[in-house]
Amino acid sequence: MDLFDKLEGRPSPLGPFTSEGYGYYTFPKLEGPLGPEMKFNNKDMVVWSINDYLGIGSNPEIKKVDTEATEKYSLSAPMGARLMTGNSNEHEKLEEELAAFVHKEKAQLLNYGYQGIMSTIHALVDRNDILIYDELSHACIVDGKQLAMAEKYVFKHNDIESFKKQLFRAKKKMGENTSILVVTEGVFGMTGDLGILKEIIELKKEVPFRLLVDDAHGIGTMGKDGSGTGTHLGVQDGIDIYFGTFAKSFALIGAFIASEPRVIEFLKANSRSQVFAKSLPLPMVVTARKRLQMIKDNPQWREQLWNNTLKLREGLREIGYTVLPSESPVTPVLTKGSTDLCQDIMRKLREEHGVFVSGVAYPVVPRGTVLIRLIPTAAHNDVHIEKTLKAFEAIKDYVFEAAEKLSA
Ligand SMILES: Cc1ncc(COP(=O)(O)O)c(C=O)c1O
Numbered sequence: 306m307d308l309f310d311k312l313e314g315r316p317s318p319l320g321p322f323t324s325e326g327y328g329y330y331t332f333p334k335l336e337g338p339l340g341p342e343m344k345f346n347n348k349d350m351v352v353w354s355i356n357d358y359l360g361i362g363s364n365p366e367i368k369k370v371d372t373e374a375t376e377k378y379s380l381s382a383p384m385g386a387r388l389m390t391g392n393s394n395e396h397e398k399l400e401e402e403l404a405a406f407v408h409k410e411k412a413q414l415l416n417y418g419y420q421g422i423m424s425t426i427h428a429l430v431d432r433n434d435i436l437i438y439d440e441l442s443h444a445c446i447v448d449g450k451q452l453a454m455a456e457k458y459v460f461k462h463n464d465i466e467s468f469k470k471q472l473f474r475a476k477k478k479m480g481e482n483t484s485i486l487v488v489t490e491g492v493f494g495m496t497g498d499l500g501i502l503k504e505i506i507e508l509k510k511e512v513p514f515r516l517l518v519d520d521a522h523g524i525g526t527m528g529k530d531g532s533g534t535g536t537h538l539g540v541q542d543g544i545d546i547y548f549g550t551f552a553k554s555f556a557l558i559g560a561f562i563a564s565e566p567r568v569i570e571f572l573k574a575n576s577r578s579q580v581f582a583k584s585l586p587l588p589m590v591v592t593a594r595k596r597l598q599m600i601k602d603n604p605q606w607r608e609q610l611w612n613n614t615l616k617l618r619e620g621l622r623e624i625g626y627t628v629l630p631s632e633s634p635v636t637p638v639l640t641k642g643s644t645d646l647c648q649d650i651m652r653k654l655r656e657e658h659g660v661f662v663s664g665v666a667y668p669v670v671p672r673g674t675v676l677i678r679l680i681p682t683a684a685h686n687d688v689h690i691e692k693t694l695k696a697f698e699a700i701k702d703y704v705f706e707a708a709e710k711l712s713a
Pocket of ligand 1: 417418419420443445490494519521522550551552558559560
């Protein structure tokens with residue numbers, strides 16, 4: 306059979322979400338300056354779906370640096386991979402600053418977090434090793450695991466007994482040349498709960514292993530200084546390899562890994578998606594340095610983010626919604642319902658109330674449940690929150706009746 310003909314019959318995991326909802330439920334176009342107020346289909350929206358946690362996407366001081374750096378270097382430079390001709394002082398300075406920010410010795414810049422973490426996992430373990438990971442890990446960890454030659458064990462999400470079971474299973478299998486790599490997340494992006502880092506790290510005393518933490522949603526938002534979930538939980542030292550992306554709090558593209566110098570040196574030469582791909586353009590690196598400096602200089606942004614998060618969450622709970630007990634700014638509203646209800650909620654909020662949220666249904670969450678995920682940012686204000694709470698109040702009878710029907 307022709308490969309392209311076969312593709313037509315192959316279902317998308319999101320089903321009608323992608324086929325019928327193109328441009329609306331999937332691939333929507335949010336227009337206008339990045340922020341909590343944007344246009345969707347020419348209508349004004351309060352937006353709760355972008356991960357610009359610290360509200361810096363439209364910061365004029367940053368935009369000025371973006372423009373000046375592009376003018377100075379062009380978007381083309383440098384050409385080539387870091388290892389060949391794509392290195393610069395700016396790349397190296399950014400690495401030093403990132404390492405210091407997350408309290409590690411050395412860092413490696415990554416072009417994109419997704420490919421970067423995949424290659425990191427791939428490079429770190431070989432066929433003698435064992436990789437243990439949380440079942441709800443982000444797709445980039447799952448794909449990194451697919452590439453890895455190691456034996457793979459999975460533990461139930463944030464379940465320390467399940468983790469322990471896999472760890473001791475690994476211990477039994479240990480040969481002279483076997484090492485163990487554990488991978489989990491700082492903040493789980495859909496549900497907002499934190500990885501059980503403290504409990505996991507505690508078990509190093511019983512079975513030695515190295516821990517890689519994907520803190521994509523934690524960097525900038527968690528910890529007193531914004532250095533992430535490890536700092537927030539007081540266990541940053543127990544994280545052997547820290548991963549952060551610029552895709553969220555930095556409102557940019559790019560990412561990094563931070564660890565001991567010998568690990569970073571190894572990864573710089575062996576991380577295939579970095580060795581064989583063009584390095585980040587200089588303006589991106591210059592603006593990443595500026596953004597990092599501004600994140601360090603403006604702790605009030607994080608404070609504002611948390612104030613907004615708590616206000617929004619309390620308000621939703623007062624109306625009667627179930628907000629999952631997230632420990633990060635990610636605000637997940639859970640209800641019983643079908644894919645149709647998920648789409649109805651998004652549509653009603655957008656069309657009748659000018660509130661833009663994103664939701665997921667089966668297979669992203671268990672069948673019969675709908676998860677509406679709101680991402681508060683430091684740029685939201687009380688007017689945005691009140692408007693949104695009013696909208697949720699207005700649709701609640703419809704949502705709760707649909708949930709009741711499903712329970713009956
Ligand atoms: C948990 C997690 N890890 C990794 C990534 C990938 O990062 P990037 O967007 O830099 O490729 C994302 C999404 O951005 C994410 O949410």
